[in-house]
Amino acid sequence: MTVHSRKDAEALDAADPLAPLREHFDLPEGVIYLDGNSLGPPPRSALKRLHETAHNHWGKDLIKSWNTAGWIDLPKTCGAKIATLVGADPNDVIVCDSVSVNIFKLASALLKLHPGALAYEQDEFPTDGYILQGLANLTNSPLIKLNHQGGPVEAFAGGASVLIKSAVHYKTAAIADIAAWEAEAGKAGAVIIWDLSHAAGVINLDLEAAGARFAVGCGYKYLNGGPGAPAFVYAQRKAAEKLNQPLSGWMGHAHAFDFAGDYAPGEGVKRFACGTPPILSMSVLDAALDVFADIDMSAVEAKAKALGDIFLLRAQKLSLESVSPGIGESRGGHVSLKFKDGYAVVQALIARGVIGDFRTPDLMRFGFAPLYLGYSDVWDAADAFEQVMTSESWNAPEFITRKAVI
Amino acid sequence: MTVHSRKDAEALDAADPLAPLREHFDLPEGVIYLDGNSLGPPPRSALKRLHETAHNHWGKDLIKSWNTAGWIDLPKTCGAKIATLVGADPNDVIVCDSVSVNIFKLASALLKLHPGALAYEQDEFPTDGYILQGLANLTNSPLIKLNHQGGPVEAFAGGASVLIKSAVHYKTAAIADIAAWEAEAGKAGAVIIWDLSHAAGVINLDLEAAGARFAVGCGYKYLNGGPGAPAFVYAQRKAAEKLNQPLSGWMGHAHAFDFAGDYAPGEGVKRFACGTPPILSMSVLDAALDVFADIDMSAVEAKAKALGDIFLLRAQKLSLESVSPGIGESRGGHVSLKFKDGYAVVQALIARGVIGDFRTPDLMRFGFAPLYLGYSDVWDAADAFEQVMTSESWNAPEFITRKAVI
Structure with missing residues (x-):
């Protein structure tokens, strides 16, 4: 009405x-808060969890909390909660690092499999383009800046091999037709990394149904995970198994605590973990996600x-x-x-x-x-x-x- | 005695x-806690600060806290505190991401300036080697695994161009002679990234005096910054200005909030910032560092x-x-x-x-x-x-x- x-x-x-x-x-x-698209406010449960994590776990159980408080599993448990919000298999999302770092991981791994041009739209959120600029410079790869007004046909006609694209645009809030873009990418033999930063937690995403295989997203906007909350990576299991991402830190290793000499990627999306995650921030995000249960x-x-x-x-x-x-x-x-x-x-x-x-x-x-x-x-x-x-x-x-x- | x-x-x-x-x-x-080399315990001031940041800043001032609570400056203010502990210029350290991610940033930027072989010691903390393996694979660069028993002369004789080396070994706690290693690196036209993870906050480092120009380090061991606390990057100003690191996220931009189309690196070490930092975790580290004041x-x-x-x-x-x-x-x-x-x-x-x-x-x-x-x-x-x-x-x-x- x-x-x-x-x-x-x-x-x-x-x-x-x-x-x-x-x-x-x-x-x-x-206060009427119209900026949850930039920083969501704290859910009560998240503040409670933060206190518990800091005082009881870190403060009392100290190092043991990695095992007893489930810290070591947080990237996966937290990722599974996000997966249900975006229409992904619960095993296909992991929480780690920032959106910027995660774009680099996915784009560089995909570029190895799909050599060619990296592409982004000129009016995209700046960091998406900046990261591709950095990767193109490092790997001497061509970089295509697309016209924001163009559609998927135009995007792939220019030879894009790995494209980054927001599901919801950070300025306009226009929603991309993920299935249509994926269909064109499929025809062109190209791949898309979806940036869900302004989409996750506010629109009804169904990544699996739309054929999306790779995405990143932000924890501190509509997911209310706190300032600079860790971000996430989505990679569909079958596709993930082919990827070798170069930020191959110990937490992405198949058996991190074997301290093996050579890197061996963890199963599926686990290989996108890198260093030790910021547990205080991640615990807050984990609790904040519970607000979405059954919504x-x-x-x-x-x-x-x-x-x-x-x-x-x-x-x-x-x-x-x-x-x-x-x-x-x-x-x-x-x-x-x-x-x-x-x-x-x-x-x-x-x-x-x-x-x-x-x-x-x-x-x-x-x-x-x-x-x-x-x-x-x-x-x-x-x-x-x-x-x-x-x-x-x-x-x-x-x-x-x-x-x-x- | x-x-x-x-x-x-x-x-x-x-x-x-x-x-x-x-x-x-x-x-x-x-409890007698002999594991502060893995996870330091919480300083009281850090828990107090966490509460203030979560409840008063995030909870009450919401998005405004980026300005009013100084969140936007935390990577630099926190970095300056670490700098005084490791003998660096306060402007030359920035807090960001994890040790693993930061190794990648420095190693990839240095590899562009010093093309050649990446090198690490075989018995080094695993993530140091894993990250170089990932970078070598991405850039098709040679990778040298050095014998841990060898000294600096032997290390550079093998043609290493960019070497990573711990200042304190994670297993043995042996302290490297930074000045001696830097002298050999200088002769060879090579560079060293120092991993200070097991050194910062426990030994008396003087990076400037020893001629060290690049380092990474961990916030959650002797610095007591909390589980998975953000890490840091040290890059001496003159050397930093020559580096283009490929994880060029928006927070490392010279003018992030201009939302410019092209990346332009921030001054000096600021260019090693990448995505939005985890403020809850970083605030804790910032407060924990105050325990070291005047020590x-x-x-x-x-x-x-x-x-x-x-x-x-x-x-x-x-x-x-x-x-x-x-x-x-x-x-x-x-x-x-x-x-x-x-x-x-x-x-x-x-x-x-x-x-x-x-x-x-x-x-x-x-x-x-x-x-x-x-x-x-x-x-x-x-x-x-x-x-x-x-x-x-x-x-x-x-x-x-x-x-x-x-």
Whole structure:
């Protein structure tokens, strides 16, 4: 339904099966948090787990916790939880390192099997391109920068051998048709690494059904794993077994504690583990993922879109241009609006307790995470937004002057 | 002085200027922890900081904490603290990723500048060799496995171009003569990456004075940064500026938040940052490092050696063979004793509250971290060790059967 009033929003909240999930979070008073697409807030269970891991395990059981608290298995147990959210086999996801590092692992391993050009879209999240630039330089491989507007046919016509592509675009929140892209990749004998950073935990992914074989993703956005939470790698078992990734650290070894002289990759996706994982951060992610247990991800995706629709409709009335898919269209969890002084507007909103972010040069980005935001919250945020825009209260020295780094 | 009795040990404790540091730690009752060389225990300040970071910063200030809590600067501020411990310029160390990932970054960047063979010693900590194997495979570079017994002249005579070498050996605790190795590397036009994992925080390193230009190290051993704490990279400014490391993630960019299309490396060692760092884990390390403020590292090294000497003397009386430098000789923070059933002995000791570790096939390893261990503690641990060995109480099914992974 179209939301024309706060009453409409309240009615949707009352009927929302996801509304009780809000209780998992302890958000600060007076804040409407529209930046869960950048950093999710802490689930209560995650803070509890962090205390237990730090005080009881690290503090009391010390080194023994690697065995007794299951630290050694965390990359796999945590990965299995993510797998169920993205439509993968629970054995095919491992949690490790950062998105950037994981892109390098997959891209370099795939390049060995599929020699040729590395490719990415020019308007992709920067690190995706930067990492391919680094790999191309190291291996003297050709690098193709694709036009973001092009589709899969165009992408592979240029000779791309290993392509990285976001499932949900970090600026626009456009959702890629994974199956269509995989079909074209298959015809071209090429492979795709899906970047799920802005997709996992907010859209209803089914990697297996769509034929996706390789992906990376982020733990600290919609998965609420904490600032800089470890990332993940998905590699379908059969495909993974052919890969030799060069960041072959001891934790990816088939038998790490044999201390063998030569590296032997672990089974399947385990070979994408590398060094010793940051257990405090990973434990938090592991607990945060439990909030997703038994959630219908299609309901999450539908709610994210509906929340975004409310905000887009209000923005339309302010004659603001959106770069995101329109009202009623498929969309990830955020919307981005163009405004020359967007930085100042976002700062003015933050001062009023409505937290979004700004992406240079002119995008105001607002995220609508369905686990802890209600329809009324978004309505209220749109009120604040309208007031800031129409009163031009953003046009004040404390908002105009750039101070914040992120 | 040679310690012949518990009374001698108590006298040393009474005169120990480092003894008050014990108060920074809240070690469990009834435990003598001889495994700080594998996982340091939590400093009280680190647990306090973790709570503050998780609850106040992440929980209350949310995304703003990147600016307001200084998260964005942590890799450098934390790196500067490590720099003072290892004799480096505070601007030349950055905290990021794992030791394994960081070895790859340095080795691949150096290989571009110094094409030729990658080299490591066969008895080195496994991940060091594994990573070079992965890099050699990716870049089709030759790989040299050196004899661990050889010295620097022999190492470079074989044509090594980029060598990795531990400053303190993970099994023996032998300390390498960094200046001597660097002198030979200089003559050969080769470079050395120092692995400081078992050295930082326990021996008195002076990287600048010894001519070391590149190093990696671990945050969770003697630095007490928590399980899987982030690691660090040291690269001397002038040398760093020539390096293009291929894990060129957005956090290493000169201007990450410009979201520029092309990667441009940050100044100096900043270019070794890659993805978004795990802030919870890194904050803990940052606070743990404050325990080292104003400590004389030569006193730390001397105490570590003296503690090891006590244990070695007692082990001699049991006719056990040590693979570590002998009594009175230069040595890192641990000693390793050979015993066929070492696994069972270590388990039997753990059951009595004396925690060491076992490294396959036959090494019992005991670490003597000077910040929280006293001379009497080591004397008491040696008592327990003697009782377990002489009574053969280790020879029981619950100890003999291998259960622990680590």
